[in-house]
Amino acid sequence: MNEDIEVVVIGAGVAGLGAAAALRAAGRSHVILEASGRAGGRAWTAYPAALGGVWFDMGAIWFHDAENNPLTPIARNAGDTLLRSDEIRGERTYIDGRPINASEARAYDAAWPRYAAAAEALLKDGGDVPLSAVAQALADDRWAPTVEAWEGPVICAADADTFSTRDWRRNALGGLNLVPEGGVGAFVTRRLTAGLDIRFDTPATRIEWGERVKVETPAGTVTAKACIVTVSTGVLASGALAFDPALPAETRDAVHALPMGLAIKVALRANGPDRLDLPGHCSVDRQVARSGESLMPFQCWPFGRDYVQGWIGGGLAWTLAKAGEAAVIDHALGELRALFGGRVDRLFAGGGTLVTHWDSDPWVRGAYCYALPGHAAARDILARPIADGRLNFAGEGCNVPYAGTVAGAWLSGQAAARAALAAL
Ligand SMILES: Cc1cc2nc3c(=O)[nH]c(=O)nc-3n(C[C@H](O)[C@H](O)[C@H](O)COP(=O)(O)OP(=O)(O)OC[C@H]3O[C@@H](n4cnc5c(N)ncnc54)[C@H](O)[C@@H]3O)c2cc1C
Structure with a gap:
């Protein structure tokens, strides 16, 4: 997998899928690298035998603030039922x-x-x-x-x-809180992944961000004009993903000011x-x-x-x-x-x-992040494009007012895609 494309997206959670949707709408070549074997990240519907095989959301379950949630019209237009929980x-x-x-x-x-x-x-x-x-x-x-x-x-x-x-x-x-019938995770895989180029079991291990961006994975290197990183602040703080050069101090500080809650x-x-x-x-x-x-x-x-x-x-x-x-x-x-x-x-x-x-879960490391006292602005700092939009962070940690939710993840992915498009 040694490729040269316009934008590389790290992570096929809701933020990565939101970014990819915007890139596809703009007609730009892109690929999503996903460390795990499935899309959706923290939006994951399972069918546990212990509960009789019914659908069960292990992570997100509600569309919060459903009247304004950007995922509500996607579900409605596709004819999905939203349960009035x-x-x-x-x-x-x-x-x-x-x-x-x-x-x-x-x-x-x-x-x-x-x-x-x-x-x-x-x-x-x-x-x-x-x-x-x-x-x-x-x-x-x-x-x-x-x-x-x-x-x-x-x-x-x-x-x-x-x-x-x-x-x-x-x-x-x-x-209002609405629940997509069949689960949020199932909705995400059914409605938000169709036609996208997602490489599963392909963790990014190192990102070189110079004039071009080079992302290393065990399966090879992707070279791109811009990159969108949607992994959790828990993954960023763990050091599992190396950056060369090191991230700017304000970005590193923002990551540490947004620890993962559980x-x-x-x-x-x-x-x-x-x-x-x-x-x-x-x-x-x-x-x-x-x-x-x-x-x-x-x-x-x-x-x-x-x-x-x-x-x-x-x-x-x-x-x-x-x-x-x-x-x-x-x-x-x-x-x-x-x-x-x-x-x-x-x-x-x-x-x-x-x-x-x-x-x-080594690819998440908590539930969602919160800001330490005095550090509410860390979300805005983390969301700021770096290197004129060649390197961008997105995810639930990067959005206000929908931090910690699938709506925030989707909107932040789309905002990062706009910054990456500007860099092209
Ligand atoms: C228990 C729980 C309940 C929740 N309830 C709700 C709710 O009711 N409503 C709501 O709106 N939200 C809820 N949330 C929050 C919501 O699930 C998240 O905010 C949202 O799904 C986060 O999306 P994301 O794309 O930012 O991150 P993620 O979903 O974490 O996506 C990031 C992706 O990156 C991948 N990845 C990580 N490292 C690498 C790497 N090195 N290389 C490549 N890929 C990598 C991960 O595998 C993952 O797929 C809940 C979360 C939890 C855990």
Whole structure:
């Protein structure tokens, strides 16, 4: 594979596919080098036997802010069904093992805008603080630690004391969440890869970026006029991809200011008819007592299925991932037991289990990145074209306001393609 083309794209995740779509529309020759054996990256639908072979998204599952999400019209125009997950969702919140009452539910609802307003107030002088400062500023608010646990570790995969409040505010997602029927990963391979030249099992190992760009792989070298690198900041920080000359200091600093958070998905399949007295597609959480305490929310019986799936995020996710699958499942069962008692052990004994492992995927190394306090601008810096657009970075880490999502990955890939086209 010793080739000479106009643009070489590293990575066939959503950002790489977005870049390739824009290059193809512009009629420019390009190739995508993908280290793994499949396209989609963190958009990956599996069909685990442990869950009866149903489709299951190991990574992205929702089109967030669906009315404005650039992937929504692609799905709609292709005739795909988008499931209205928010509308069919039931919700149960618990305090000390009992469901909350109506006045507590009202207080919980009111806590979210209050928390956002407190964050804005802390940022109004133009500075930045760790997200944990918001709950500290709301010391008398009994629900603030719960909102923090959701917004930090659960949604952004980052612990509140190491996560930039400004980064959170710049990327806080509103709007509707839709689920493409059959899974986001399946949608990506079905609708976004057709006709593209993707070389699988072809990791880029070294990128020389001089007057021309030379990308080395175990299968040979690709020479191009411009390059778009879409690997995660975890892969960039690992040094698995060498750059010659070394990247500019501001780019290297940006990579280190955007470490990977971790989110683990755990699914437990019921072995009998008990559904814990919950409706289908029911979101379950509990009140968190203090800032920094972890929360493991569950979606129980999603789309009427016979399993529950839970999320563990942030530092606890890294710790449990190191401890192994049994520790992750024990943690999930412990959380469920605290809400539903010993029937949980009978219900899930011998049922199938699934645990995701984004921590140990060498081509990802985490779930998605977050900015350290004071470093929200790192995303803009990483997205800046280098060497007049001959070298460009893209991916979920490079987009605002859709950081950490497939929408952000797609848009950043397209922006990088525009920069590469300008370089041609
Ligand atoms: C558990 C979890 C849940 C999520 N939930 C959602 C959600 O509900 N909605 C949402 O919008 N987003 C969600 N996300 C985030 C979303 O999946 C990502 O933001 C998005 O898929 C990232 O795309 P990307 O192209 O930037 O990176 P990637 O998907 O990581 O693509 C990069 C590609 O580069 C390849 N690669 C790495 N190194 C090399 C190399 N040296 N040479 C060649 N190729 C290489 C990788 O194999 C990969 O295919 C979730 C992610 C996770 C992990």
